[in-house]
Amino acid sequence: MVAEDPAWIVIDKPPLLQVHPSKPSDEATMWHLLRDLLAFELTNGGQVSIINRLDRETSGLVLIAKTKAAARHFCMQMEHGRIAKEYAAIVWGWPEEDEFTVDAPLLRQGERRTSRIYLKQCVHADGAAARTRFRVVRRFERGGGGRFALVRAFPETGRMHQIRVHLAHAGHAVVGDKIYGPSEGHYLSFIETGWTAELEGALLLRRHALHSAVLEIPGEGMRWEAPLPVDMKTWMAKSGGG
Numbered sequence: 001m002v003a004e005d006p007a008w009i010v011i012d013k014p015p016l017l018q019v020h021p022s023k024p025s026d027e028a029t030m031w032h033l034l035r036d037l038l039a040f041e042l043t044n045g046g047q048v049s050i051i052n053r054l055d056r057e058t059s060g061l062v063l064i065a066k067t068k069a070a071a072r073h074f075c076m077q078m079e080h081g082r083i084a085k086e087y088a089a090i091v092w093g094w095p096e097e098d099e100f101t102v103d104a105p106l107l108r109q110g111e112r113r114t115s116r117i118y119l120k121q122c123v124h125a126d127g128a129a130a131r132t133r134f135r136v137v138r139r140f141e142r143g144g145g146g147r148f149a150l151v152r153a154f155p156e157t158g159r160m161h162q163i164r165v166h167l168a169h170a171g172h173a174v175v176g177d178k179i180y181g182p183s184e185g186h187y188l189s190f191i192e193t194g195w196t197a198e199l200e201g202a203l204l205l206r207r208h209a210l211h212s213a214v215l216e217i218p219g220e221g222m223r224w225e226a227p228l229p230v231d232m233k234t235w236m237a238k239s240g241g242g
Helices: 030-037 039-043 068-079 162-169 185-193 197-203 230-239
Strands: 003-005 008-013 059-065 084-092 099-103 106-108 121-123 131-141 147-155 210-217 222-225
Touching (some): 059 068, 084 162, 099 162, 121 162, 131 162
Parallel strands (some): 059 210
Antiparallel strands (some): 003 008, 084 147, 099 131, 106 121, 131 147
């Protein structure tokens, strides 16, 4: 837990934890854990409303409303772009500029061309407007060759997979990204076989190296931060970037 109030709670979600149950299973999700954590509030008429949802592999800050009024308020703030988000990502290669912006519309790839992955997004002129600012924090080289960078991402819109697609579009895919990295075939292999030594050799990290580092509501003086998770810090340290 990062911070808590009678109406809300902010947690630092670990990587590889599903936020919501997608199908009946015994797998624990963040939603299940929150229901246990907030059992007292739920018994007394509260609720669990996840305001900003993260992919299973993405780590970092998640804001949860504990009351109907708080959920309504935060959703309104989100809808009007009043909740600022900042992410950290480890990417392949060294961006030419220390600061750059990707302003490129996105849509589901299957809407315009054949896609083996239903949820895969792509840059397309017919897509919804999407804009992300990026800032390079550190450039480093991995032992044995290969350049990488730690970047901060500031999404100005909230499209599915936006940061990952925009980084791949800029030529600097997120390390460990099974869909937008070296080959989407890695994702299909992972679904079929799970994590293997071959996938580790190609992707370098078990999950995509993306972390929700900052949530802020400037108009209300609210700001929360979460440090880089252990797996990203360890990988960078071993690569000489720590």
